[in-house]
Amino acid sequence: FVWTAILFFVNDDADDRADSLLALWPLLMIVTAMGALIELRKGVTPGRLLPLVLLAAIHGSFLSQQLWGSTYGVWPLLMILIAGWIAVLPSGTRGVGPTDGVVIATVIMFCGGFYAVSLERLEYVKRPDGDVVRGSLPVLRGMATSGPYIENFEELLRFAEQKIPRGDGVMLLPGEDPFYFATGRVPVMPVLLLDRATDPFSSNELMDEARGRDVKWVIVKKELQSLENPMPEKEETLRLVGQEFEVDRALNGYEVYRRR
Numbered sequence: 125f126v127w128t129a130i131l132f133f134v135n136d137d138a139d140d141r142a143d144s145l146l147a148l149w150p151l152l153m154i155v156t157a158m159g160a161l162i163e164l165r166k167g168v169t170p171g172r173l174l175p176l177v178l179l180a181a182i183h184g185s186f187l188s189q190q191l192w193g194s195t196y197g198v199w200p201l202l203m204i205l206i207a208g209w210i211a212v213l214p215s216g217t218r219g220v221g222p223t224d225g226v227v228i229a230t231v232i233m234f235c236g237g238f239y240a241v242s243l244e245r246l247e248y249v250k251r252p253d254g255d256v257v258r259g260s261l262p263v264l265r266g267m268a269t270s271g272p273y274i275e276n277f278e279e280l281l282r283f284a285e286q287k288i289p290r291g292d293g294v295m296l297l298p299g300e301d302p303f304y305f306a307t308g309r310v311p312v313m314p315v316l317l318l319d320r321a322t323d324p325f326s327s328n329e330l331m332d333e334a335r336g337r338d339v340k341w342v343i344v345k346k347e348l349q350s351l352e353n354p355m356p357e358k359e360e361t362l363r364l365v366g367q368e369f370e371v372d373r374a375l376n377g378y379e380v381y382r383r384r
Contacts, residue, residue: 125231132235138242145235146191149202153179156205163212175208188321196245199236248352263306273349276377277301280343283375284309293339297361298354300345312337319354327360331368342369342381 131144160175178201185194195202210224252271259267259274261281267274284307288294293312296303298319304311313333315323325333334342342365348354355361369381 125228128235129231132238138238138244141235141242142239142244145239146195149191149195152202152206152209153182156209159209159212175205178205193321203232248350250349250351261306269349271349272347272377276347276375277306279375280378280380281306283373283380287373288341288380292341293334293337294341294343295334295339296343296345297358297365298345298348300348300350300354303343312339317354320356323355327357327364330361331364335368340383341372344379344381345377346379347377 125148128144128148132141135141135144156175157179160172160179163172163175166172182198182201185198188194206228250271254270256268256270257272257274259265259278261278263281264274264278280301280303284294284303290309294303294309295313296316299315299317303309304316315325317323318330323330344362344365365381369383371379372382373380
């Protein structure tokens with residue numbers, strides 16, 4: 125932890141600083157796994173099984189985008205692992221526990237604070253110049269960003285409320301907006317965000333799913349907030365959509381297709 129703090133002072137690049145902080149994960153997971161196995165030799169209890177459950181959950185999240193891409197959402201699990209590791213220190217080293225806790229908390233708060241403020245994990249998001257626009261609909265209270273995205277999304281929500289029956293299945297491409305949360309509709313597709321990390325379907329398989337789940341509307345976002353192309357097969361997918369759906373309405377930020 126001290127070495128991580130030193131690297132934060134040595135490195136000026138936000139990417140290098142993030143790497144030094146993330147490098148804590150493999151070491152701490154190995155240490156806590158060893159400690160958990162040693163503790164299990166004393167007898168199996170729920171408390172002694174907890175570190176293994178947490179390690180399994182962390183590894184499950186890493187299956188998505190490995191260490192760099194998946195750790196941002198599971199830091200609380202690492203903190204619980206560290207707390208458990210300190211709690212099982214041998215009785216002769218109990219006095220080390222509080223010192224360890226202070227050092228670890230200080231490093232995590234200091235380095236993690238810089239990590240968060242650098243917005244390193246948001247480099248994939250477009251941040252247009254201009255005034256910040258805030259959501260005007262009650263359900264979007266607190267949502268704010270620059271650019272036309274919120275206004276366009278609110279136009280889509282109003283259209284859906286007026287024109288799309290609540291019982292009709294809807295598929296959004298790529299699905300980067302909180303459409304189902306904002307409308308209270310039940311999603312019928314097994315994948316909500318169609319990008320490389322979460323979408324297991326080819327274009328043909330995706331359309332088979334839409335057909336089998338009786339999707340009647342497809343909403344395509346024209347101007348994404350993501351700088352990356354989330355759908356490698358977007359052109360082919362849209363070609364297949366055009367064979368079964370027709371454009372019902374062209375909104376400012378979206379094209380709404382209805383099944384023929």
